[in-house]
Amino acid sequence: MPQPKITGLSGNEIYCMQLKGYKARGILVGNSVQSMGFLGSLGSAFRGAMGGEIPAVTEMIHDGRQAAFDRMADEAVSEGVHGIVGVSSELRGLAGNSEFLFVGSGVVGNSATRMFSSAGDAQELYCHMDAGYQPIHFAFGNIAYSVGVIGGIAGTLKTMVRGEIREFSDIFNATRHHALERLVKQAKTAGANAVVGVRTNVMRMNGMHEMYMTGTAAYHPSLPGEFNTAPVTSDLTGEELWAMTSLGYAPVKLLISTSVYSLGAIGGVKAMFKGFVKGEISDLTTLIYDARENVFDRLNAEATAVGAEEVVGTKTYIVELGSGLIEVVAIGTAVRKLPGFSVQTAALPCQAIIRDKDTWLSGDGGFDLQSTRAGG
Template sequence: MSVMPHPRADAALACLAGHGGDRHQGRSFSSDLSVDEAVLLKEIGYEPRGLVVGSAVYHIGIQYANWTTNQEMGDLTRAMYQARQEALTSMERHAEQVGGQGVVGLKLEVQVHSGGHPLAEFVAMGTAVANPDQKARGIWVSDLSGQDLYLLIRAGYQPIGLAFGACVYHVAHQGLGQWMGQQTQNVELGNYTSALYEARELAMTRMQDEARRARAQGIVAMRIEQKSHMWGSHVIEFLAIGTSVRLVAAQHQMMSPELVVTLDDEVAPITDAPAAPAAGSEG
């Protein structure tokens, strides 16, 4: 009995083998895409070109803050922003070298190295992709998954680039008397509330400013990360990050959903029903 291959299976094999016709024959690639992501990207014309990585190791300087004052640590904010930008720029150069037009599935991480100096390694990693039918207009970067990028482009949008904003903030310490008086009470810590609110707003505003400068219409898949890294509990970095997008079609394209019935779910075992009690018997 012969089995007809599914069209998506053919697309996956062609994509993973690195053959998109004679012009790509013999080229292989590595990526962190799942099979589903590789197939969906192929359906919208994008081919993986390779896993791309950029990194920057930074010495994070020391900045002092007033013990009892909420305030942004401007020098630390600039250092964290510049280090991430260096890692992203390095990754974009790598993507250009492998023939990519964009990067999907971006992971942006900070690894603090222990030792006598406050060193942090900033790593940007993703999969470079290219559409042979489109003219390259610079490298765009996105932290969207392959599935999300597929839906975005099918709906008529195009990723413009990564937008992010950072804010390193010092949270004021309480006085000893105030701290002692609150140990047996349920009470809001006003210094923490106002500090976290202001830091979060600063990070989000800076992210939105980046998107506006890129002439984006919006930001999708936005998230906020909150970490203290090497500074202790009273110095916190807020990072707001997302993918800026723009509508390139004449209007938003509606997509018709398809009903899918999966056949690979585990079948629940059938158990015998308990026998009905005999007539006249008491429970």
């Protein structure tokens, strides 16, 4: 009697994979429990006092993720699969240590093709493949960083004055770009000329932050040779990337701009008193407006530098940091028209667009509802 196949792919994902010649086979798991140790913790504490990246923590987290991913990949080889779809990763505390977990769903197809892994779920992967981006490898980049005591002192003094605090802005801008550079470096090592479906997560941990970026390193035959040494990056969804490709556009670079602003001591007092009266608080209005304009100016300058025609899918986030401080972040994908760019099918099937619904509705009994399926 044949053994049943267990997969994390949904019905829509299975349908999309079969359109590309792949069938679901098995759930793949890899994990690694890591400890920084006494020396690593001590070194990180001193480095954190200076502000900026904390290399020991960055390295520990990277090594933990890499070890977990490698074990999942080894399991894929032993299971004889040809691709790992919808790779997801988690970092969780375990008895004072950190467990790194990777989960994905195996697929089988043409054994002559190189085994691939994909950060996007099978629906997004279908869109990538139909737009000409052949998946190669799950890619990630990370950086652990701290604002630091010195940056904190300088920043605290500057919070007395209304306007941008460049010390904070510079740290956040530098760390976000370092994470992206490491993502691109890993993709280049895998032989990719593009990283598509980039997703970004910022986590607070033990008085510091970690920025973690993931994406699918892929190869598109119509991209110019210049991108073999500096792969393009894009955070467009699979559907967006497919739509832009159908119009002849290719991504050039994922752009990130951030700025930290202070309302200032006097402005803070004025805003507090104005809060007792109905109407607009002009100090806050102009502050946030100025901060947005600043990040858009930086985004535009970076887009011009890479020769982009447009910046699409631009998103703006505002985070209140406390003590009258706000951080404004703008993220978008720079694109330009390139010859030879088109999609393989005239329209996406509905199965590639409809988002799957969770059927586990209760979080009682010690279980938390998962936002994604295993490997999808």
